[in-house]
Amino acid sequence: MDIADCYQKVRRRTEEICSHLHTEDYVVQPVVDVSPPKWHIGHMTWFFETFILKPYFMGYQEYDPNFNYVFNSYYETVGTRVIRTDRGNLSRPTVIEVYSYRKYVDDAMYNFLAQGELSDEVKELMILGFNHEEQHQELLLTDIKYILGNNPLFPAYSQDYVIPKVEIVEDAAFIPINENVYEVGFKGDGFCFDNELNRHKVYLNAFEISPNLVTNAEYLEFINSGGYHDFRHWHAAGWDWVNNNKIEAPMYWHHVDGEWFNYTYHGLQPLTLHGPATHISYYEAYAYASWKGLRLPTEFEWEVAATQFQWGQRWEWTESAYLPYPGFAKAPGAIGEYNGKFMVGQKVLRGASEVTSPNHSRVTYRNFFQPELRWQFTGIRLAK
Amino acid sequence: MDIADCYQKVRRRTEEICSHLHTEDYVVQPVVDVSPPKWHIGHMTWFFETFILKPYFMGYQEYDPNFNYVFNSYYETVGTRVIRTDRGNLSRPTVIEVYSYRKYVDDAMYNFLAQGELSDEVKELMILGFNHEEQHQELLLTDIKYILGNNPLFPAYSQDYVIPKVEIVEDAAFIPINENVYEVGFKGDGFCFDNELNRHKVYLNAFEISPNLVTNAEYLEFINSGGYHDFRHWHAAGWDWVNNNKIEAPMYWHHVDGEWFNYTYHGLQPLTLHGPATHISYYEAYAYASWKGLRLPTEFEWEVAATQFQWGQRWEWTESAYLPYPGFAKAPGAIGEYNGKFMVGQKVLRGASEVTSPNHSRVTYRNFFQPELRWQFTGIRLAK
Amino acid sequence: MDIADCYQKVRRRTEEICSHLHTEDYVVQPVVDVSPPKWHIGHMTWFFETFILKPYFMGYQEYDPNFNYVFNSYYETVGTRVIRTDRGNLSRPTVIEVYSYRKYVDDAMYNFLAQGELSDEVKELMILGFNHEEQHQELLLTDIKYILGNNPLFPAYSQDYVIPKVEIVEDAAFIPINENVYEVGFKGDGFCFDNELNRHKVYLNAFEISPNLVTNAEYLEFINSGGYHDFRHWHAAGWDWVNNNKIEAPMYWHHVDGEWFNYTYHGLQPLTLHGPATHISYYEAYAYASWKGLRLPTEFEWEVAATQFQWGQRWEWTESAYLPYPGFAKAPGAIGEYNGKFMVGQKVLRGASEVTSPNHSRVTYRNFFQPELRWQFTGIRLAK
């Protein structure tokens, strides 16, 4: 597929995701980690305008200098950022204006891409832009779920949206892996994020890892046995989190008249017992494993074993902290802020989820979040 | 005018105020004191549904029980309220749905009002409903100003909106009022709020009051002489407020390249020097008066003198705390929560402002806000 | 009594109050409204050093310039103040050092007072200093109660301390007062605070006032009938306070094995049912009155009626906000910060309490606190 087609395909998928929204859904920001969908739309567009059109497309006329301020993300090198918590207070630019901006930039991009062969530098930035947009597509889907799932009316996102069925064969035997020196990290010619490099050797002790994700039925046993009220299973910080926030179950779970429901893209639904436990924080994943007398795998154990089990249904918390690989180097300038600045206080997740953009992830992909966050489609795989 | 015509007139004015909004403007809540316009629209409708249609219109079918939850205000007696800070997180019901609700209730109201003569009880509730809607019309206008005026794009509300010109003759002599026993509080047959009763006698010492509001030019002298940085003019609580919030000027004022601008319904505009200083907190009004060696009038001084000066351009802070009059009695039930429960920690404002609904206020009207609030059209009149 | 004797008497009383403390008790500050006793000791001394010795005693050598910083109060005009919340973090100066400072200043004061006749200006400052020290004596006693009463060991202040018995004849008839113009405010030649001036006329409607304080037995009825859980009796701000702080009873009350105890200067003791309800916030006083179908008196009603009932056992919350009297003028300089800067957001209390210094209060005395505070010996008198 040529690069203009790729561009079109990526951009269209974003618009399809948003096609089920009402204007109002684009605007709100119920918690700081969730961004208003119109901000995502503007921000992905701003990325191509800022990193491709402005530096590389001769004669390009910036759409509106204010938008640089409004749609910038955490990129400190590119102007003053909007304080993140303020995004949900901005009624303007309107959704129509944001789509006009998107159209303007898309038109310019098609003109730019039609000019002929791209330099390697620009090609790399284009591919980074695609991956960036795919990341925001996943965030769009999870942020929309949060916005609608925390509305007292529990509106469905779309009844047409196909929720993948993930049925799990419980009680399968753990997969044993030998003690050895292994190589981890990205290898090959394709795209990867800077945090997947350098490929390097690690020494792993022998371990065993489950071929399955933990199911809702299994997780319910933890709840029913009082797991949320027994400090012995929790980190000190996790225990504070549970108590300060009165956590009693995974996000989106509701106990109504003695039965468990959870909010899905189809609205409030009875809990699927044999589906994977989802919207779990690291703290909960750790406590569950501790209660089971087991543990979470490290990210390297996961990567080494991943060819031997099915993955891609849920982002899987690992025991590993998000840290630089040997030889990690930030790119210079704003692009360099992408990953390295978050390498403290976060945990690595491996795999992908049902809302990850197709072909976006890979076995060496390192996702990362704070240990208390759970609005992503996160789940648990056990090791020992 | 018959009561159905009154109803129509009041309801239409609300819709006209909102006719300049984009859908997105209806949704956001930048600070807790500001409500999203769609909440106001729903809440005013909820008032007529809850206090007229449900108790008095036989066979009336409630539109949606969820809306009771979503559009209730502070009325504790009528179901659980939405926590006030959460209003800005709700994308649903959509603006169209809220207007459908409004239409449904309006249709029912017209049917109800067409049934014939109303009881006195219902007539009183209708008039309370009109006054309630007029209060929210003013809040709509001030909340919209806040929403747009705190957007980095500074969009205008409407260029067609006529901003009244209030030119002030400065340096006019103060009006002297004799020491005496005076009567204050509402008198007559028309509508008043419960907080205006009972009419009662007060003893006033001789005093003098300005025929004018303080102007922007006069207030600038206070700023330029360092008034915001000299604790001697401030209450202890006001001084904390100034410092914690880094206050340097009235709300909506912006100092750009050495000149003062302020945000108006037409967008960012050069400051009109001879207009009344506006969007002033009580703390600032007090500090200004102290700096001038003067003081604010009490609400009774204001009421007694009000026939001798022009009022109605700005809500005028008084030195009086918001307290019950002798013989004040709360109405039973939810209606009784209207005023009495706020009678601690707030200051009385008298007058009316350019965005007060026509004929809504009167000389005995008691408005009230916390001393730090200033998103209303508040101003300063001095006494001595 | 000559002024040096007065000085000695006042200063000794402070030391007697502290004679029951351990060194550790002088140091802590469990909440922001409570100051460490050693701070009180230092601050009262600083008052005489700053306002008498430094300006009026030729050749006086300041004890330590750092102490000005450490023992200053809210007086903004006299150097930078220590942020109030930090007082409880300061282990130095030690208690012994603070008493050395006190001794040094006392010696200088006796020398100064021995020099001969004082000017009227100095005499006034001396009397202000005595009254200031008496106010801090009361704060010392209430702060000590807070420090010990919030310690899990519930240590007694002193078994020798005589707790006055206040037995109340319940169900006595209310005292009727006629409608009239009355005079209120301080009259005479003696000392008063600036907030008691000017004496002025007020118009009062006819009212009735209880000769008794509300008793613990009466207040228990309010608790037992669910008063803390029925929003109808509370101001909106009071209701938030009750819920945010999970208030279920007056301060120092403990429900142990089905019986009520309260912390007193003798340690934890069974509640005296016929004693006056104490350590009540204004919010609670208002809610109790509302539940009874009655109200609190205004400060002027209280002052006019006070000759007809016994007062002085408890500080009695009034319905009045703390505001300036007609003609109120702040003294120039630091002394002027004493009262006026607190005239927003607080309620007036009248009377005196069992820990008020002897002869300190009078019928025109205006005490004032925020509506949620209750570590003072505050109580309830009803009116209608």
Add this chain to the structure above:
Amino acid sequence: MDIADCYQKVRRRTEEICSHLHTEDYVVQPVVDVSPPKWHIGHMTWFFETFILKPYFMGYQEYDPNFNYVFNSYYETVGTRVIRTDRGNLSRPTVIEVYSYRKYVDDAMYNFLAQGELSDEVKELMILGFNHEEQHQELLLTDIKYILGNNPLFPAYSQDYVIPKVEIVEDAAFIPINENVYEVGFKGDGFCFDNELNRHKVYLNAFEISPNLVTNAEYLEFINSGGYHDFRHWHAAGWDWVNNNKIEAPMYWHHVDGEWFNYTYHGLQPLTLHGPATHISYYEAYAYASWKGLRLPTEFEWEVAATQFQWGQRWEWTESAYLPYPGFAKAPGAIGEYNGKFMVGQKVLRGASEVTSPNHSRVTYRNFFQPELRWQFTGIRLAK
């Protein structure tokens, strides 16, 4: 040395550390991470009472059941804990009472130890108790420094206290270490904490590590070149920390009249330029390394290289997160809460500092703190 002698020696050292304190210094808690010295004294005593005397000394009479509540730490399994922030509000038990408790437990311990041969289980607990007391000795010294160093009078701890001189030869060549599989973790028969086990293999790439700690002179270059104001060197979380707390220099540094001073145990002193930069947070250590174009070592790099440089002057931040070693297992019961529950969100520090108890640390010792903390004697060693 026999175990009773060891006990005496360890306990005496604690008392010697406190011998320079005034009573008031034992009481305060200026920030949540710092505990009042009297709490440390009580807590170390509580450890021996709870884990040795009560379970193993027949007929032992508990000193006071309340003390279990007051001096418990984070051990959730042993009764309700005092909320940590409250420790600084407790004036009772007094310092004398805490020392009486200490004496009572010491006497019982000597009687117990005189009874004859200890079981292996008790021996292990005794050694854990010694190590626990040594850890609190270091905390005592750093907490005392915080208490006195944040007092506006800057009192010295003791002029007799010998502050070790750590002079550093700057610009020494980095030590190269080969790529290889190495073993890390505790080996041998002596005492170690559970977090040092299991000893296991790690694969390290070739790296180089500095033989020196970064000096104050070197760190000043970072400050003077604007390092605290350039976001490019900081983690996102570190940048927020710098800005929210207005950090401009290491803890205890003061810029007075153009010269740098720092608070030491001798009071405020001119900064020693060639001493090691101290009281540095991980965020600052990382930013400094980034500004230098270098990095911090991992804890395994540090451990492998440690025989080739001098260590023990400062706790050295590593790039490693505090995580369990392969095969890590918590001890059952309260002892098991010691380390594992903190294994999220913290960074590993290696080495020891000038206030670490003699012989307490070792090359496999893993200290850990949150990345923003800096009241310990922390420093920086660079790697590449």
